[in-house]
Amino acid sequence: MKIGGVAKRTGASVRSVRHYEKVGLIRATRDENGYRDFDETDVLLVRRIGRMIRLGFTTEEIATFLNCIVDDPATVTACPKVAAAHRLKLAAIERQMADLETRRQKLLITLKAASGQDDTSVPETPVHAETSPISLAHPHNAGARRLFRRRG
Amino acid sequence: MKIGGVAKRTGASVRSVRHYEKVGLIRATRDENGYRDFDETDVLLVRRIGRMIRLGFTTEEIATFLNCIVDDPATVTACPKVAAAHRLKLAAIERQMADLETRRQKLLITLKAASGQDDTSVPETPVHAETSPISLAHPHNAGARRLFRRRG
DNA sequence: CTTGACCCTGACATTGATGTCAGGGGTTAC
DNA sequence: GTAACCCCTGACATCAATGTCAGGGTCAAG
Known part of the structure; x- marks a missing residue:
């Protein structure tokens, strides 16, 4: 199976599958033309890696116990x-x-x-508030916005 | 007051104070030699910015309501x-x-x-677990570690 | 005049999985 | 042969505050 098939079957992107290979989480044999070749076992593994990542593990962490x-x-x-x-x-x-x-x-x-407001219920963990909410006027900070790059 | 004094009085680094100025959160006048000049008001403002950042606001967010x-x-x-x-x-x-x-x-x-183990108490929010813990053997992933850069 | 402690700007690195582009090739159907 | 897909590698971008370095001034004390 080629990488596109793995992506389709696992929900991972082609890019991600290549990444998993690069960091050593999966291995692929190569066809004569250089294309990666995967089998069903790899599909299961990629699915598992995806689940781990969604749990919050990094690929580096996964590598420590993958074997x-x-x-x-x-x-x-x-x-x-x-x-x-x-x-x-x-x-x-x-x-x-x-x-x-x-x-x-x-x-x-x-x-x-x-x-x-009273809809802020504040359940457990009572807090002892030395938080000093907000204060401080600073007259000259009006034009601060839009110094930031926007995502293209 | 020069930038080092602000840093010392606020706990922010010199680098951070410069950053806050660059994104428009604070303003500094300049001495003849080009050095930034701050006053006590700026110290209070930098402290407040630090508190906001620790609360999880980004400087961009802070800028929207700083004025x-x-x-x-x-x-x-x-x-x-x-x-x-x-x-x-x-x-x-x-x-x-x-x-x-x-x-x-x-x-x-x-x-x-x-x-x-029984020390994992699992309190609130009962879960309906279609989580399928762990499985899948994959014999060829033994040498996965240490493909990662280490921090120097 | 030299040393040391400051200050300046500009730029790169950090984190980490993923998107995306450039530039190039293979395969298949028409 | 050419269009339409698929594959390949390598590289840059993303997010955001901060650390850090390079290369260069300023200034007071000795």
Whole structure:
């Protein structure tokens, strides 16, 4: 199967499949004309890589445990590298969530401080707000916009 | 005050202060020798910019409402632009949190599927798991590591 | 006059998967 | 033979704040 077929079957772009090969996640034999040749096993692998990436793993991380991914769903994390990588990623995600939660609380405080809105429910994690919402007038900053490149 | 003084007083780097000026968030007069000259007002503004950035605003976003930031903490979001920007950011953060939560649940499922660990409590948001943890053997991916640049 | 501590501008690097373009070739059907 | 697809490699762009380097001034103290 050529690369276009893999792309079609996996949902990955041709560009991405080439990228996965370049970083060593997949391997392809070559036809006489230089075209990559894949089989059904590669399709499954590319699908799995896509799932991993959507979970937040980088290709570099995936590479560290790709060689111990096994066919039996029951032994998923049986290989310690896989389990370790998953636990690390889990911890990283929870750190990110905590950071986002902090920022969320500060935004809520700022919003609540000004407008007497009551639809901002602010559930768990009570905050002790030394956040000092907004202040400071600075008269000369009117024309600040549009110094930025726009996406072409 | 010269740029080094601003940096020292705000915690921002000299590089960052120059950057804020370049994108129009602050303005500096120039001494005869070309050196930037700042006053105490600029120090307060740079501190505020730093806080905004830590909240997750980009300088481009900050620029859209910087000119309506006022000195009175009670009127924080009195300027509609500020409130709108904060609500947008809040919504974006909540989307990110939801995405992270989804990924977290999938990671937990995968981990739970293999090791009979019980310290993974999995609290709220029950998941309907069509996640298909891990599978697929691929014998020829042993030498995948170290194709990546290392940071020097 | 030299040293050291500042300041200046401009430019490149970082992160990482992916899009996209340039320039070139293969394969197939008409 | 030519149009229409597909493939190849290599390279640049994306996002955004910040670090860092090169190459060059300014200025005060010794």
